[in-house]
Amino acid sequence: MRKILVTCLTLALTIGAQGQTETIDTAQFVALYDYECRTQNDEGTPVTDKMQLVVQVGRTVTKSMPRSAYMKTNETIEEEDLIMAEHQETLMHMPTVWTGLPNGQTTVRDRIFPHEFEGIEPTPDIAWTLTDDTVTINGYFCQQATATFRGVTWTVCYTEEIPSSAGPWRLRGLPGLIIKAENEAHTFCLAELRQNHTPITAPEKSPNVQRMTYAKLLKHRSDVFGNRQYAKNPLFHVPNLNGGTLSLGGSIHHMTVINLGSQQFAYADGFPLLTKAHVYQPLEIE
Structure with missing residues (x-):
């Protein structure tokens, strides 16, 4: 492995200790999805961003999360892999979603620098x-369905071979596990199914999390990521940043710079930090 050089703070402070969490269910199985988002960079050039998503399907709660969040507590990982995954996931804006918590509702945790937010609805x-169309994907015989959810139209393939109504992100409610879901900008596709009975944990209890209605959280997400300035300056919305430069002081209290060979990754107050981003492609628009 390439040598990792950390400045300002130790790596443990940026990606290490997690707050106390409560186990609320146990996964009956774990689904690993490949997620692609087709968008543009800050110069308008088409790009396809890629990451992985983990869905823990329990008896009463389903938890969908970026793979790095699952990696920290359920997999043996290399620090380099975790760092690269976290920064790629930050580029793609994937929240953690608990379906069925609390009491059948949905809870969403979202990191929008410099804060973490929670919305419940x-x-x-x-x-x-449901359609009569069928297709085989990764060995699963699938049927197709379509829906418009929160202003975005999806075509999905689901299999009754896996009797679960779960799916990636917030997609759910079919008579079988969703194997593939796509539209013009986004594609989720099942990469692996694991019979791992891992604990499903509740959102970490932290006084620093800003709690609000989900509608308000969705508006804030759109106001930040959907702003025309965002791709060229992802920190445009953060006050007192000395003209938007990376610095200690103002809204940033601690900085960490990690060198992986010729690549450099920054953390600010524990958040993976982007200096440039890609054009936001929302999963929900209403």
């Missing part, structure tokens, strides 16, 4: 239209 029903 009743779990919405998705009005799927």
